[in-house]
Amino acid sequence: MTQLASFCHDITSSSPTILFISFLWLWLTGSFFFDIVHYLLHQCSKSQHRSLRLVGQLHMVHHLYFNRRLQFNNRYRWHNICVELPLELGCQLFGTWLGWLVAKNFGLTGPGYLSKQFFSLVLIVEIARELIVAILDGRDSNHKTYSTVPKDPNWFMVGPEYHALHHVNPKAYISSAFYLFDWLFGTGYTLQSRRITLTGASGAFGEAIKKELQHESVKCIQELEFGADWTYDSYDATIPTLANTDVLILAHSSEWDDTTKTNSGSTAKLIELFRQHRQAGPGHKMLLPEVWYVGNDAELHPSWGIPSLQLFSHSKHVFPLSARALYNDSSILYRHIVVSAFSSSTGPAVASAKWTARAAMWWIRRGAQYVPVTYTGLAYLYYLKLLSWLKKI
Numbered sequence: 001m002t003q004l005a006s007f008c009h010d011i012t013s014s015s016p017t018i019l020f021i022s023f024l025w026l027w028l029t030g031s032f033f034f035d036i037v038h039y040l041l042h043q044c045s046k047s048q049h050r051s052l053r054l055v056g057q058l059h060m061v062h063h064l065y066f067n068r069r070l071q072f073n074n075r076y077r078w079h080n081i082c083v084e085l086p087l088e089l090g091c092q093l094f095g096t097w098l099g100w101l102v103a104k105n106f107g108l109t110g111p112g113y114l115s116k117q118f119f120s121l122v123l124i125v126e127i128a129r130e131l132i133v134a135i136l137d138g139r140d141s142n143h144k145t146y147s148t149v150p151k152d153p154n155w156f157m158v159g160p161e162y163h164a165l166h167h168v169n170p171k172a173y174i175s176s177a178f179y180l181f182d183w184l185f186g187t188g189y190t191l192q193s194r195r196i197t198l199t200g201a202s203g204a205f206g207e208a209i210k211k212e213l214q215h216e217s218v219k220c221i222q223e224l225e226f227g228a229d230w231t232y233d234s235y236d237a238t239i240p241t242l243a244n245t246d247v248l249i250l251a252h253s254s255e256w257d258d259t260t261k262t263n264s265g266s267t268a269k270l271i272e273l274f275r276q277h278r279q280a281g282p283g284h285k286m287l288l289p290e291v292w293y294v295g296n297d298a299e300l301h302p303s304w305g306i307p308s309l310q311l312f313s314h315s316k317h318v319f320p321l322s323a324r325a326l327y328n329d330s331s332i333l334y335r336h337i338v339v340s341a342f343s344s345s346t347g348p349a350v351a352s353a354k355w356t357a358r359a360a361m362w363w364i365r366r367g368a369q370y371v372p373v374t375y376t377g378l379a380y381l382y383y384l385k386l387l388s389w390l391k392k393i
Contacts, residue, residue: 022114025103026096026122031177033095034088039174039181058087063170065138070145070164070286080138088176089130093123143167149286151330155179165190168286179367188367191216193283197245199224199270200252204344205294208357209251226252226266235269242270243277246284251294267293275332290333291326292364297340297378327369335364337371338379350375 038059045056062084065076096119103114133140144160149168152161158175166173169190175182182188196213200206201223213221222241224230229237242248250267271291278289326334341349342356356373363371372379 029099030092030096034091035181186365194246197222198249204353206251208353242274247290249292292335339373
């Protein structure tokens with residue numbers, strides 16, 4: 001009893017803030033170490049060397065137990081309990097120990113800081129958690145069955161929606177507890193076997209983003225062209241293509257005539273038709289359809305009194321107001337890409353279209369729904385404006 005009282009006293013001698021930060025740090029380092037091993041195990045499972053493939057199988061039994069269709073296969077229940085869970089626990093404990101060593105190296109351990117007693121308590125909590133998961137046959141809160149994976153409501157902590165995406169595509173969404181790994185290494189997205197439809201493909205950004213997408217494992221890249229596939233009076237010819245689409249990228253734009261019809265009206269109509277007619281083919285039912293809208297930082301600033309920019313600036317203000325509800329729509333994943341001016345046929349600029357497309361993909365690979373591609377900083381300010389819009393919905 002005396003030892004227990006001393007143990008409790010050593011823990012409670014630190015402030016609640018210190019305890020919270022200590023717990024967060026130890027849990028994060030433990031999870032991050034597991035995420036590194038997790039990623040390497042997936043790489044090993046595809047190796048040409050048999051010995052590495054066997055190492056990768058230590059984790060792949062978990063994906064056999066909870067498969068790509070997000071269904072449990074009881075045939076692998078004991079494999080999952082006896083192989084995967086001890087592996088996960090071992091990595092978590094070792095990573096937590098490494099976190100303790102880092103804190104100790106910086107003089108952040110001891111009375112009033114991260115105490116050894118609190119470190120021991122965190123290890124006990126991690127062991128207890130894994131035992132509970134084993135008792136539940138591995139059917140913990142992060143492993144839920146879905147017919148279509150819902151939109152992820154979290155921004156920092158991994159929940160069942162996010163982890164389900166990893167089981168749909170084991171190459172991506174590696175993070176197990178915090179998004180840190182996917183943020184750092186760009187594994188928080190999937191385009192594997194997805195059907196892409198792109199407007200504005202003949203423009204500078206359209207050509208550049210198409211080249212970027214060709215390096216992804218997409219199933220196909222289709223194009224819709226104004227005049228050939230739709231006019232302002234008729235969109236019927238787009239329906240067969242939109243029906244066969246998983247990700248609709250709207251990169252068409254006009255700075256001159258009919259700017260509002262092009263930059264707002266046609267965009268809204270294509271999204272409407274996409275939502276009405278899109279048909280999820282085999283292998284595409286698990287993931288939400290996506291819309292990527294390519295905007296401009298003119299959405300934030302006025303036309304500065306320049307007549308030639310007035311119509312363009314107005315048209316760029318119109319669509320975001322009508323599209324803001326897409327962020328909160330549970331049936332679609334919407335990405336709003338805001339770019340600064342880039343070099344194109346209309347004139348030179350600081351950034352090239354190639355850089356702009358690569359920067360956009362850099363954000364998307366990290367799961368961003370708001371994609372600020374900027375060298376002026378205006379796109380970051382626009383995000384604050386967007387947040388105020390969302391609160392009004």
